[in-house]
Amino acid sequence: MRNYKLFVLDLDGTMYRGEEKIAEAPVFIKELNKRGQDYVFLTNNATKTPQDVVNHLAKFDILTQPEKVYTTSVAAARFLTKMKKSPTVYVVGEAALANSLREAGCQLVSEEKDLGRCDFVVMGLDRQITYDKLAKAALAVRAGATFISTNADKALPTERGLLPGNGSLTAVVRTATGIEPTYIGKPEPFMLEMIMEEKGLAQEDILMIGDNYETDILAGIRAGVDTAIVFTGFTTQGDLEHVHEQPTYQWESLLDAFC
Amino acid sequence: MRNYKLFVLDLDGTMYRGEEKIAEAPVFIKELNKRGQDYVFLTNNATKTPQDVVNHLAKFDILTQPEKVYTTSVAAARFLTKMKKSPTVYVVGEAALANSLREAGCQLVSEEKDLGRCDFVVMGLDRQITYDKLAKAALAVRAGATFISTNADKALPTERGLLPGNGSLTAVVRTATGIEPTYIGKPEPFMLEMIMEEKGLAQEDILMIGDNYETDILAGIRAGVDTAIVFTGFTTQGDLEHVHEQPTYQWESLLDAFC
Numbered sequence: 397m398r399n400y401k402l403f404v405l406d407l408d409g410t411m412y413r414g415e416e417k418i419a420e421a422p423v424f425i426k427e428l429n430k431r432g433q434d435y436v437f438l439t440n441n442a443t444k445t446p447q448d449v450v451n452h453l454a455k456f457d458i459l460t461q462p463e464k465v466y467t468t469s470v471a472a473a474r475f476l477t478k479m480k481k482s483p484t485v486y487v488v489g490e491a492a493l494a495n496s497l498r499e500a501g502c503q504l505v506s507e508e509k510d511l512g513r514c515d516f517v518v519m520g521l522d523r524q525i526t527y528d529k530l531a532k533a534a535l536a537v538r539a540g541a542t543f544i545s546t547n548a549d550k551a552l553p554t555e556r557g558l559l560p561g562n563g564s565l566t567a568v569v570r571t572a573t574g575i576e577p578t579y580i581g582k583p584e585p586f587m588l589e590m591i592m593e594e595k596g597l598a599q600e601d602i603l604m605i606g607d608n609y610e611t612d613i614l615a616g617i618r619a620g621v622d623t624a625i626v627f628t629g630f631t632t633q634g635d636l637e638h639v640h641e642q643p644t645y646q647w648e649s650l651l652d653a654f655c
Numbered sequence: 656m657r658n659y660k661l662f663v664l665d666l667d668g669t670m671y672r673g674e675e676k677i678a679e680a681p682v683f684i685k686e687l688n689k690r691g692q693d694y695v696f697l698t699n700n701a702t703k704t705p706q707d708v709v710n711h712l713a714k715f716d717i718l719t720q721p722e723k724v725y726t727t728s729v730a731a732a733r734f735l736t737k738m739k740k741s742p743t744v745y746v747v748g749e750a751a752l753a754n755s756l757r758e759a760g761c762q763l764v765s766e767e768k769d770l771g772r773c774d775f776v777v778m779g780l781d782r783q784i785t786y787d788k789l790a791k792a793a794l795a796v797r798a799g800a801t802f803i804s805t806n807a808d809k810a811l812p813t814e815r816g817l818l819p820g821n822g823s824l825t826a827v828v829r830t831a832t833g834i835e836p837t838y839i840g841k842p843e844p845f846m847l848e849m850i851m852e853e854k855g856l857a858q859e860d861i862l863m864i865g866d867n868y869e870t871d872i873l874a875g876i877r878a879g880v881d882t883a884i885v886f887t888g889f890t891t892q893g894d895l896e897h898v899h900e901q902p903t904y905q906w907e908s909l910l911d912a913f914c
Contacts, residue, residue: 508815522786523786524786525784525785525786525789526784526785527781527782527783527784527818527819530784530819530823530824531815531818531819534810534817534818534819534823535815535816535817535818538816538817550830550831550833551793551831551832556767556790556794557793557794557797558793558794558797558831558832559786559790559793559794559831560786560789560790560793560827560828560830560831561831563830564789564793564826564827564828564830564831565789565827567823567826567827567829567830568819568823568824568826568827569819569823570826571809571819571822571823571826572809572810572817572818572819572820572823573810573817574809
């Protein structure tokens with residue numbers, strides 16, 4: 397395997413499965429630390445802060461730092477403030493998203509009279525969704541706000557079964573307005589490009605590692621970096637027979653990285 | 656004009672515009688009564704009972720009876736009970752929809768443990784929507800319930816602007832499950848076919864009258880009945896230049912029916 401400067405790691409299905417441990421994951425991280433191999437985590441989840449992710453990983457004996465965690469909340473905030481300084485934003489989402497936007501200097505608006513002067517509408521998964529939130533998002537998008545969605549994930553694996561993901565909630569405003577949002581998360585290449593720019597790395601320096609061909613691997617392919625699929629989550633070896641462009645590597649577990 | 660046995664009339668944009676009167680509408684209904692011309696009202700709205708519609712029409716001096724009003728709530732209830740006797744249903748919608756289903760003999764379920772044995776999931780506009788309602792609908796559809804939606808209307812004209820319609824809320828469960836619902840309302844022909852069957856009428860006996868080409872007129876065309884578009888609401892004369900199949904009649908106002 398090439399000598400990559402940075403491993404970019406997906407979380408759910410790669411480092412753990414929901415609340416279930418993946419045995420090789422903590423061994424893998426310890427080995428990276430020992431070898432001095434740099435890595436970061438990349439998640440489409442917009443409802444957790446980097447510190448929340450660090451705390452969740454600790455439950456599986458994976459010890460890391462918030463600086464190593466890239467969520468779509470953090471990435472959305474960077475995306476907006478790169479396009480405009482101190483933008484006005486109507487946000488549909490949970491606390492982590494609103495906090496990221498506020499910390500990055502966005503001015504969040506919530507009153508009906510302010511919807512007409514919004515620069516952006518940002519939608520992230522919101523399990524406290526209401527009709528009024530969806531209505532306000534639709535009104536602001538129709539009034540000209542740029543429509544951003546943290547991620548297009550259709551369904552969310554939970555212990556109850558597959559529940560509606562942010563891509564499904566985003567479909568309300570997309571359908572009501574006829575306007576397609578810009579998605580921040582995987583499979584869009586934006587987050588990988590952001591990491592490369594921030595760390596001054598080139599495409600050949602990066603390996604994107606994840607369990608989901610449709611999000612992790614496609615994001616890597618679109619960003620022009622090498623990819624490794626690990627069969628501990630969503631995509632099976634059989635699924636890969638039907639895809640056009642293959643990942644660079646196929647791994648049974650993360651420890652195949654050292655083979 | 657041919658001697659139709661039944662006029663089927665759309666409501667919003669045809670008999671009134673939101674809270675605004677259309678001056679010719681009460682004159683038109685009085686003239687139909689005088690001539691002994693039978694008529695019914697047909698609406699995609701699933702949040703109002705027939706009696707609610709009668710009360711709303713009375714504000715515009717249009718006096719009628721609940722028996723003359725066909726809502727998608729009433730039609731959905733007929734559709735379900737025609738397919739199965741006393742079906743179990745998980746419903747997302749407002750009181751009028753749940754009441755129609757209950758009155759028709761449906762057994763409404765709401766607990767998580769019952770979602771796996773639902774015959775149907777029915778979605779109608781619900782301005783008290785929650786993530787949990789959407790999650791339960793998605794779980795029941797994934798578990799095999801037949802997915803029904805009262806109507807595919809994307810946006811709802813209100814005094815606040817165009818807000819998400821039932822078609823937009825339905826998109827959450829459609830996107831999350833990958834399963835397309837069966838829609839009851841216009842432009843589907845189902846409600847017109849139901850009226851013909853109930854009243855023992857043939858296609859040539861019916862004239863469908865409405866302001867919206869995409870819903871009213873297409874429903875008529877698909878049901879094989881004659882159609883009249885009235886330019887007091889959504890569709891303009893200019894819009895008709897781009898449509899493949901023209902309505903049978905084009906009216907400036909409802910009173911053109913008597914010309």
